[in-house]
Amino acid sequence: MKKKINKYDMGLIAGIIIINVLLIVYGGSQFVKSNNKTAYIYSENRLVREYVITDDIADEITIESETGGYNRLRIEGGQIWIQDASCPDKICMYQGKISRNGEMITCLPNGLFIKIVDESDESGIDFIAE
Amino acid sequence: MNTMNKTQRYIFLSLLTAAALILSIIEGMIPLPYIAPGAKLGLSNIVILSVVVVFGFKDAFLVVVIRSILLMLIATNPITFIYSITSGIVSTIVMALGCKYLKNIFSLIGISVLGAMAHNSTQITVAAILFTxxxxxxxxxxxxxxSIFTGCFVGYTAIFVTDNLEKTLLKLGREA
Incomplete structure (x- = not known):
């Protein structure tokens, strides 16, 4: 077993970095800002709520999972985010505010999945898996 | 390691499992800036990778499975367990294959990066299946x-760990 970092390691690392930076740049270009968007809220694989988000809506939703967890969602100024959650890691809260087509929030412990879909988008790159 | 008898082997593997478990728990206590869901240091991978190198795949597999089960009982929940055991097993398989077939090309750092990538891919695949x-x-x-950064860190640390572990085991073999 080789003890030190060598040129093949460097090559592997450089390759992975280049591929992923390209993927991130490509993925970022897919986000489009729009005003006609719907937030689809899934809990444990079921679509529990569809919410048309406009800039003048302000609302709070609490989604409870079957396992007893909860996520409190806040919608304001055309953005949606998680204000409070029962999960231990709070990763869903750290994912911040989402507002653009294709952006999403996931909470693995509570099985929550929120996704924003731009309804005026006709290219059809995002379709919802039933 | 043929110099060890069964008991010594089991004792060493239990100690290493305990070390992996404790590293997993400590990792949960370290506050990290949020980057993406599922991004973490993977400190217990240091132990797993060392076991793969020094003891081989079968023992590493055991260590991963036992660590995941114990971690579920101590610190996390069954849902996290599904993620940790599947990605743990797949990354162990990848690292073992890497140690077997790629050890003349990559150092432990490259193998650990491959393992970390396998870990992430599996985690996302499992999440994609659960969330459909x-x-x-x-x-x-x-x-x-x-995972490149954490993989480099884990690989670099594992180089030192395997070095010392092999020395200790050799000494043990001479005394026995």
Whole structure:
């Protein structure tokens, strides 16, 4: 077993970095800002709520999972985010505010999945898996 | 390690399992800036990779499975367990294959990066199956970039760990 970092390691690392930076740049270009968007809220694989988000809506939703967890969602100024959650890691809260087509929030412990879909988008790159 | 008898082997593996378990728990206590869901240090991978190198795949597999079960009982929940055991097993398989077939090309750092990538991909695949959506693969590039840094760190540490572990085991073999 080789003890030190060598040129093949460097090559592997450089390759992975280049591929992923390209993927991130490509993925970022897919986000489009729009005003006609719907937030689809899934809990444990079921679509529990569809919410048309406009800039003048302000609302709070609490989604409870079957396992007893909860996520409190806040919608304001055309953005949606998680204000409070029962999960231990709070990763869903750290994912911040989402507002653009294709952006999403996931909470693995509570099985929550929120996704924003731009309804005026006709290219059809995002379709919802039933 | 043929110099060890069965008991010594079991004792060493239990100690290493305990070390992996404790590293997993400590890792949960370290506050990290949020990057993407599922991004973490993977400190217990240091132990797993060392076991793969020194003891071989079968023992590493045991260590991973036992660590995941114990971690579920101590610190996390059954849902996290599904993620940790599947990705743990797949990354162990990848690292073992890497140690077997690629050890003349890559150092432990490269193998550990491959293991970390396998870990992330499996985690996202499991999440995509549980959530029945392919959208989660959007996180894969970000997680892969993070895994390069953690993978380098884990690999570099594992070089020192395997070095010392092999010396200790040799000494043990001479005394026995």
């Amino acid at each position: 959506t392919m959208d989660l693969y959007y996180y894969l590039p970000i997680l892969s970039l993070v």
